[in-house]
Amino acid sequence: MRTLYVVTHPEATHHVEGVVGGWHDSQLTPAGIRAAVSIAQALRAQIPNSAEVELFSSDLQRTLRTANEVAELFGVMPNLDRRLREKSYGEAGGKPQEWLDQRFIPPPAVGERMEHDEGIEGSETKAAWAQRIYAATNDILHHPCEHQIIVTHGGCLTFVVASWIKMPIESADYASFRAPSGSITTLREDDFFHNRQVVSLGDTLHLDSAQAD
Template identity: 65%
Template sequence: MRSIHVVAHPEATHHVEKVVGGWHDSQLTPAGRAAAVRIARTLRDQIPAGADVELFSSDLLRTSQTADEVAREFGIEPILDPRLREKSYGQAEGRPQQWLDERFIPAPADGDRMGHYEGIPGSETRGECAKRVCAAMEEILARDCEYQIIVTHGFAATFVLTTWIKMPYEALGSVGFLTPSGSITTLREDDFYHNRRIVSLGDLRHLNPQAALAAGGAP
């Protein structure tokens, strides 16, 4: 049985400052750091003691800080990979969100959504982001390890998941998985049928244990 836990980093300074993230190297806020600790402890509870575990992370500060908390819990070193970064927004990064909104050209409902230029100099297309994230994910999946943890970003996480379920590149133009900041998504493949499942998507119960208890779930 292979299990993969995909973590979308928790609250970072660009969230509260209302500036564009992307490759802007924001760091976790105090609330984000506390959430990273909860994420690490939750993963420690979910993964058996003594299991073989690998940890991969985007190299941006907000993800590497999250990965550091997980690494401390498991006593392992994170492998930083810039291909797991969020989509680049070029000249918009670090600027007010309104600056981006005023210049952003949304992709058409049909046509070449993967190669669409959004109007921001230096920014990646959806396809460019997808190709690098998928390439990183293919290398991760080629490794022989029972438990793997991947710390990435909300937009990039979609391509981690599409690689997992072997969705072809041509189908990625309109797909999007909801993985909120601080969430954990659990992926699992069984050894008999080799079915790849998304066991839970964008789970936030570890950040709101009282809500989880009220819903009848584990904190």
């Protein structure tokens, strides 16, 4: 039995400042830090104390701070992987969201979507973004650990889940698994059929305590 817990980092400064995230290295807000503590506590409550746990994280500050809260409760070091970063928006990173909105060219409803040029200098295509998330997820799954935690970004969740269910990357052009910031998605593979289940998607019940503080 393998269980993969995919965490989307909680509230970061770019959320409240109204600027584009992507590779812009924003930090968690005070509310985000409280949520990260709640995330760590929720994971600790789900995973047996005796279980071996591996922790993987994007190397950006907002995900690393979240991963460090988890690491403290589990007594492990986060394995940093820049492939788990959010999509790069190139020159738009850190600029006002409206700057991007005015220039962004959305993908067509029908036609080439994975290699679509969004009109932003240096922005990743969906294909490049998907390829690195698939590669990172597949490398993580080659480890024989029964409990693995990935701390990443909201946009990346789609490709982690798509990779998990072995969706061909060329078929991910319309895929979208959305989840709120600070969520936990639970994925499980059984030992008999080796089916890969999506147990829960974007759970945020653990954030109730953080919001009450």
